[in-house]
Amino acid sequence: xxxxxxxxxxxxxxxxxxxxxxxxxxxxxxxxxxxxxxxxxxxxxxxxxxxxxxxxxxxxxxxxxxxxxxxxxxxxxxxxxxxxxxxxxxxxxxxxxxxxxxxxxxxxxxxxxxxxxxxxxxxxxxxxxxxxxxxxxxxxxxxxxxxxxxxxxxxxxxxxxxxxxxxxxxxxxxxxxxxxxxxxxxxxxxxxxxxxxxxxxxxxxxxxxxxx
Amino acid sequence: xxxxxxxxxxxxxxxxxxxxxxxxxxxxxxxxxxxxxxxxxxxxxxxxxxxxxxxxxxxxxxxxxxxxxxxxxxxxxxxxxxxxxxxxxxxxxxxxxxxxxxxxxxxxxxxxxxxxxxxxxxxxxxxxxxxxxxxxxxxxxxxxxxxxxxxxxxxxxxxxxxxxxxxxxxxxxxxxxxxxxxxxxxxxxxxxxxxxxxxxxxxxxxxxxxxxxxxxxxxxxxxxxxxxxxxxxxxxxxxxxxxxxxxxxxxxxxxxxxxxxxxxxxxxxxxxxxxxxxxxxxxxxxxxxxxxxxxxxxxxxxxxxxxxxxxxxxxxxxxxxxxxxxxxxxxxxxxxxxxxxxxxxxxxxxxxxxxxxxxxxxxxxxxxxxxxxxxxxxxxxxxxxxxxxxxxxxxxxxxxxxxxxxxxxxxxxxxxxxxxxxxxxxxxxxxxxxxxxxxxxxxxxxxxxxxxxxxxxxxxxxxxxxxxxxxx
Ligand code: SF4
Numbered sequence: 001x002x003x004x005x006x007x008x009x010x011x012x013x014x015x016x017x018x019x020x021x022x023x024x025x026x027x028x029x030x031x032x033x034x035x036x037x038x039x040x041x042x043x044x045x046x047x048x049x050x051x052x053x054x055x056x057x058x059x060x061x062x063x064x065x066x067x068x069x070x071x072x073x074x075x076x077x078x079x080x081x082x083x084x085x086x087x088x089x090x091x092x093x094x095x096x097x098x099x100x101x102x103x104x105x106x107x108x109x110x111x112x113x114x115x116x117x118x119x120x121x122x123x124x125x126x127x128x129x130x131x132x133x134x135x136x137x138x139x140x141x142x143x144x145x146x147x148x149x150x151x152x153x154x155x156x157x158x159x160x161x162x163x164x165x166x167x168x169x170x171x172x173x174x175x176x177x178x179x180x181x182x183x184x185x186x187x188x189x190x191x192x193x194x195x196x197x198x199x200x201x202x203x204x205x206x207x208x209x210x211x212x
Numbered sequence: 213x214x215x216x217x218x219x220x221x222x223x224x225x226x227x228x229x230x231x232x233x234x235x236x237x238x239x240x241x242x243x244x245x246x247x248x249x250x251x252x253x254x255x256x257x258x259x260x261x262x263x264x265x266x267x268x269x270x271x272x273x274x275x276x277x278x279x280x281x282x283x284x285x286x287x288x289x290x291x292x293x294x295x296x297x298x299x300x301x302x303x304x305x306x307x308x309x310x311x312x313x314x315x316x317x318x319x320x321x322x323x324x325x326x327x328x329x330x331x332x333x334x335x336x337x338x339x340x341x342x343x344x345x346x347x348x349x350x351x352x353x354x355x356x357x358x359x360x361x362x363x364x365x366x367x368x369x370x371x372x373x374x375x376x377x378x379x380x381x382x383x384x385x386x387x388x389x390x391x392x393x394x395x396x397x398x399x400x401x402x403x404x405x406x407x408x409x410x411x412x413x414x415x416x417x418x419x420x421x422x423x424x425x426x427x428x429x430x431x432x433x434x435x436x437x438x439x440x441x442x443x444x445x446x447x448x449x450x451x452x453x454x455x456x457x458x459x460x461x462x463x464x465x466x467x468x469x470x471x472x473x474x475x476x477x478x479x480x481x482x483x484x485x486x487x488x489x490x491x492x493x494x495x496x497x498x499x500x501x502x503x504x505x506x507x508x509x510x511x512x513x514x515x516x517x518x519x520x521x522x523x524x525x526x527x528x529x530x531x532x533x534x535x536x537x538x539x540x541x542x543x544x545x546x547x548x549x550x551x552x553x554x555x556x557x558x559x560x561x562x563x564x565x566x567x568x569x570x571x572x573x574x575x576x577x578x579x580x581x582x583x584x585x586x587x588x589x590x591x592x593x594x595x596x597x598x599x600x601x602x603x604x605x606x607x608x609x610x611x612x613x614x615x616x617x618x619x620x621x622x623x624x625x626x627x628x629x630x631x632x633x634x635x636x637x638x639x640x641x642x643x644x645x646x647x648x649x650x651x652x653x654x655x656x657x658x659x660x661x662x663x664x665x666x667x668x669x670x671x672x673x674x675x676x677x678x679x680x681x682x683x684x
Contacts (some may be wrong), residue, residue: 017530018408020645022626022648026653027628030628031296033251079509080438081645082359084359084360084361177234188365191373192371199239202229209333209466
């Protein structure tokens with residue numbers, strides 16, 4: 001897996017909440033048995049008209065967002081189905097990082113990303129960044145005023161720097177395990193297989209059907 | 213020893229070791245596999261020259277791509293779907309995985325056949341490359357959906373690296389009103405907490421109204437935990453659970469003395485009375501009305517007695533999101549939910565296509581005809597459900613009512629197969645997701661319980677089933 005250390009790129013904004021994985025990559029593209037080729041189908045139903053041509057009203061089709069590699073969106077991005085195809089599509093389109101706001105609801109903190117989607121991102125070297133709603137609002141406002149603006153992300157320092165004038169630095173939290181994983185681009189299976197003896201020992205005392 | 217929740221007890225029993233980074237290496241007892249999320253995982257194994265650690269603990273079937281009409285079923289006409297189904301066959305052969313293929317009596321939606329065959333049992337960890345794996349939590353198992361990279365990890369190591377989730381206890385007090393179901397309980401909860409409200413938690417459903425539910429109804433609740441953001445939902449096992457497991461021939465369930473010994477263990481699983489949860493919520497079951505979704509996610513839901521809301525009236529949703537949802541759904545604010553005309557009624561999916569669901573609908577529609585304006589598709593969740601329904605004459609009741617009686621599969625729950633809505637078509641569906649395009653591009657989905665779907669198919673629109681009588 002490609003490590004994620006620092007990244008600088010154009011920001012694209014998608015002003016929608018609860019973007020589900022059926023929107024990110026519609027069902028008809030899940031029939032592929034390959035791991036590649038999903039980038040052109042990202043947000044398919046929004047991105048293309050019935051004639052198959054790019055839909056000019058869809059945010060990501062704005063010329064200023066061409067080549068964008070940082071997606072800034074609203075809360076609960078990636079909800080719904082567990083399909084990793086959604087993350088493959090995001091990655092193969094060219095995004096390296098996604099930013100979404102966490103929210104306060106009924107006295108608890110609601111994450112900006114759905115659980116399984118977030119896990120799938122880590123496995124594919126995509127960084128998900130949670131910021132406060134006001135921070136995300138601020139990025140939207142800056143991008144709306146100056147489309148095509150870039151940001152620089154430094155995972156080690158846990159900062160996203162908006163290349164506005166003056167620059168604006170946002171700090172973000174990241175789970176230590178996820179951070180290490182991304183920075184080093186680790187292969188999970190190889191890591192786990194290094195503990196094979198422990199798995200074998202566990203299996204000897206663990207009955208998978210009945211208690212022992 | 214400190215008090216433990218049901219979740220804690222299962223989790224702790226499955227930790228192989230705590231990794232240096234603090235995550236747990238969790239042993240997986242059962243791995244369910246379907247054709248859509250597995251091909252790239254098997255390919256990954258092949259490329260790395262790895263084999264399956266425990267092929268005996270993986271169980272595969274095909275469900276998503278499968279046509280549900282007799283003509284198309286065995287010879288899938290869509291070449292890409294056919295290739296994906298064939299890839300599963302080839303992978304199961306090569307790696308030695310149990311496969312319930314199309315001609316098997318046990319083929320069906322993966323979350324229906326697991327419980328049906330006794331693959332799903334209390335106290336286990338179960339995963340599948342499918343978000344509705346939460347269904348199996350109804351047995352007091354820890355069951356959750358994973359992505360394809362994690363599928364590959366389980367195939368190779370029979371474990372997963374996981375951070376411990378938080379616990380959330382949702383208690384339903386009192387009793388449901390007649391006609392109100394477990395589908396309404398879970399939709400109500402999602403309406404309250406939102407589609408991200410449970411993210412990061414494992415939910416345990418408890419309380420009098422949950423205890424009173426059948427296993428089928430419990431599976432419906434746990435199934436839709438993911439629609440509230442929770443990867444897993446669980447219900448403590450009890451006599452209802454043990455009776456279900458013992459009730460009929462479930463090839464993988466323990467028998468005789470083994471069964472008795474298992475029950476003894478299963479009885480130790482429920483949360484200790486003084487166990488604490490990271491979060492709790494109480495809902496009065498007797499106040500829940502039949503639920504109908506009006507928007508494009510399952511949190512956009514109202515009581516059937518309410519009206520389509522206006523932008524600005526929906527807590528937790530921005531005016532813009534509500535406008536987009538209403539535009540997609542073709543709805544005008546203020547319209548009573550009971551006056552929305554329907555084109556299609558879909559009865560199926562891993563949420564509500566078990567034998568009990570079909571029996572309940574059959575009781576309501578027996579001897580009656582569907583409304584002329586609607587098309588009705590009934591897709592049993594498994595071949596076993598289909599056979600059982602046919603033994604009971606339920607298929608005749610559906611056919612006489614004017615419905616199409618199909619073979620098992622995911623069907624119109626997500627249009628990966630020929631069953632799809634056309635643009636603009638409006639459907640009352642017993643499934644779990646009303647996302648844009650889910651049932652077909654431009655299709656409009658309203659999620660409801662099987663009983664509400666039964667009334668809707670007779671009337672051509674929604675009714676409040678609590679005070680409705682079908683015309684004689
Ligand atoms: S019935 Fe629907 S939700 Fe269930 S597994 Fe199939 S596609 Fe997924």
